[in-house]
Amino acid sequence: MADEVGNQQERTVPVGRVVGVDLGRHRVGLAVTDTQRTVAVPLATLAQTGDPRRDREALVSRIREEEAVAVVVGLPLSMDGSRGQAARWATSEAAAIAGMLEGDGIPVTLVDERLTTVSAHAALQRGGVSGRRGRSIVDQTAAAVLLQAFVDGGSRIVPVSCERCRHAVGSEDA
Numbered sequence: 001m002a003d004e005v006g007n008q009q010e011r012t013v014p015v016g017r018v019v020g021v022d023l024g025r026h027r028v029g030l031a032v033t034d035t036q037r038t039v040a041v042p043l044a045t046l047a048q049t050g051d052p053r054r055d056r057e058a059l060v061s062r063i064r065e066e067e068a069v070a071v072v073v074g075l076p077l078s079m080d081g082s083r084g085q086a087a088r089w090a091t092s093e094a095a096a097i098a099g100m101l102e103g104d105g106i107p108v109t110l111v112d113e114r115l116t117t118v119s120a121h122a123a124l125q126r127g128g129v130s131g132r133r134g135r136s137i138v139d140q141t142a143a144a145v146l147l148q149a150f151v152d153g154g155s156r157i158v159p160v161s162c163e164r165c166r167h168a169v170g171s172e173d174a
Contacts (some may be wrong), residue, residue: 017033017067018037019072019147021071022074025048026047028045028055029045029138030046030062037151070108077112
């Protein structure tokens with residue numbers, strides 16, 4: 001996407017559950033809101049198989065299962081706000097997911113996720129969760145952190161339109 005992530009407060013999404021997605025090359029963390037969108041809770045961690053098409057289909061299936069009215073995908077910007085390789089990959093994945101959900105009318109939005117994993121690790125440690133158990137739920141906790149920031153209106157967002165999907169998938173400018 002050519003435009004920078006901006007402060008967009010207009011959210012014309014109908015009442016219903018929103019799914020948050022913390023993308024990773026090995027695991028994908030999922031979180032979900034209640035139907036009134038007041039609280040985000042960790043939902044699941046999906047293991048990536050290495051087959052992008054199959055991984056996206058599993059993710060989209062889970063989004064549909066949750067009867068989501070919108071999807072929020074974390075955008076891992078660099079600390080200076082620039083888009084590195086991870087952000088370009090997340091943008092491409094979000095565009096592919098948006099394309100798959102286009103027929104369902106479920107919008108996909110990228111949300112600045114800087115420090116969400118750090119916040120998730122800290123929250124888990126405060127709760128006495130660490131080690132193997134912590135590693136298994138940190139991604140879904142990070143998804144809940146980014147989704148709650150979206151719900152609270154304090155996150156920087158940019159919608160992913162299907163027009164962008166067609167141009168962003170596989171593009172280095174994405």
